[in-house]
Amino acid sequence: SPVPQTKGKPRLLLMGQRRSGKSSISSVVFHKLPPQETLFLESTARIQKDSLNSFMDFQVWDFPGQIDIFDNPNFTFDMDAIFGEIGALIWVIDAQDDYLEAVARLNNTILHLQRGYPHINIEVFIHKVDGLSDDYKLDIQRDVTIRIQDELSDQGVENAPVNFHLTSIYNHSIFEAFSKVIQKLIPRLGQLEAMLTNLCRTCRFEKAYLFDVNTKIYIATDNTPEDMASYEICSDYVDVIIDFTEVYGSWKRPDEWRDKVEAAPWKQGIESQIACEWAESGMVLADQQRPIMLREVDRFLALVAIMKEGSYDKMPQVNMNVDVVVKGLIEFFEITKTKATPGVVVGAL
Ligand code: GDP
Secondary structure: OOOOOOOOOEEEEEEEEOOOOOHHHHHHHOOOOOOOHHHHOOOOOOEEEEEOOOOOOOEEEOOOOOOOOOOOOOOOOOHHHHHOOOEEEEEEEEEEOOOHHHHHHHHHHHHHHHHHHOOEEEEEEEEOOOOOHHHHHHHHHHHHHHHHHHHHHHHHOOOOOOOEEEOOOOOHHHHHHHHHHHOOOOOOOOHHHHHHHHHHHHHEEEEEEEEOOOEEEEEEEEEOOOOOOHHHHHHHHHHHHHHHHHHHOOOOOOOOHHHHHHHHOOOOOOOOOOOOOOOEEEEEEEOOOOOEEEEEEOEEEEEEEEEOOOOHHHHHHHHHHHHHHHHHHHHHHHHHOOOOOOOOOOOOO
C-alpha cells in the first residue's frame, strides 16, 4: 500500500451524505462561522479543497454526499490523489435523520479503504446530537457501532481503525472531536503530553492545553482526566484573547514593563537565556477564583492553563517554568518538522 508522506501536507477528508452537516462543520471549526448562520449555507455540491490557517495546515475535502466515489459511471476519481495522503477520513452521520443508508455507505467506504489504504483512521462523527437526550445519544452510538462492526466482521475485516464521536456545532463537542482526530496524527504525542504533565506538576496547574489558536483544536493536554468544562473555559479564553489582539494588535513588551510585572527572579542572571518576547496574558475568573493563563508558542500555537486558587502570587516562578516548556515545545515542532519519521501517517508536520 502507498505510504503517504512528503508529497503534501497532512490532510483530513470530510465525507458524508447531503445535509449531514459537512459544510457547517468546516465553516464553524475552520472559518469561525457562528453555528446559527449555517442554516443559510448552501449544501456542498462539489469537491472542495480547503486550505487552512492552522499549524498542521491540513485540508478538508468536503465531498458531495450524493456521489458514490467507488461506484459511479459518471465520475472517475483518482483514488491515489484523494486517499494517498490523508491521515484521517471523517464520516459525518446525521443523528437526527434516518441513518441506515449513511451507515451502509460508510461500510462500503471502509471496505474499499481497507483494501488500498489501511493506514487511514476512520473517524465517524455521529452529528447533530444537540437536543437529543444523553441516553438516546448513547443508544444511537451503540447501534451505529454494532451495525458497522457486524458488517466488517461479516466481510472478514478485523481491527479496522474506526472510532466514534458524538458531535454538534452548537457546543464544544465538535472541537473536542477534531482534537481527538488530530492528536492521533501527531508523531510522538506522548512526549508532548509528558511535557504538559510535568509543567502542571511544577506549576501546580490543574489542567494545561496546547491550542491551535485559529481553530481552537487542542493538540495535546496533560495526563489528568479529560474535563469538558476546563476545555470550554480555556477555549473561550483563547477567543477573548484573539478578539483582543484583533482590536489592539500585539507588540513586543519593553523591558521596564517586564521588570514591573515579573520582577525577581528575572534579575537573577537567567534573563539572558530566557527572553520572553511572546504574547502572554492572565486573568482570574470571577466565578471560579482560579487564575487562567495563556502564552503564545508560535504563530499558530498557544499554551493555556488553569491554575489553582491562590497561585497568582507565584507568577514569577510560574512564568519561568512556562518559558522553559515553551522553548521545549518550539524545539519539539522544529524536530518533528525536519525529521519526520518514515512510515508515520503524517509525514510532514
Ligand atoms: P452538507 O450538505 O453535508 O454540507 O450539510 P450542511 O452543512 O449544509 O448542513 C445541513 C443542515 O444541517 C444545515 O441547515 C445546518 O444548519 C444543519 N446542521 C449542521 N450541523 C448541525 C448540528 O450540529 N446540529 C443541528 N441541529 N443542525 C446542524
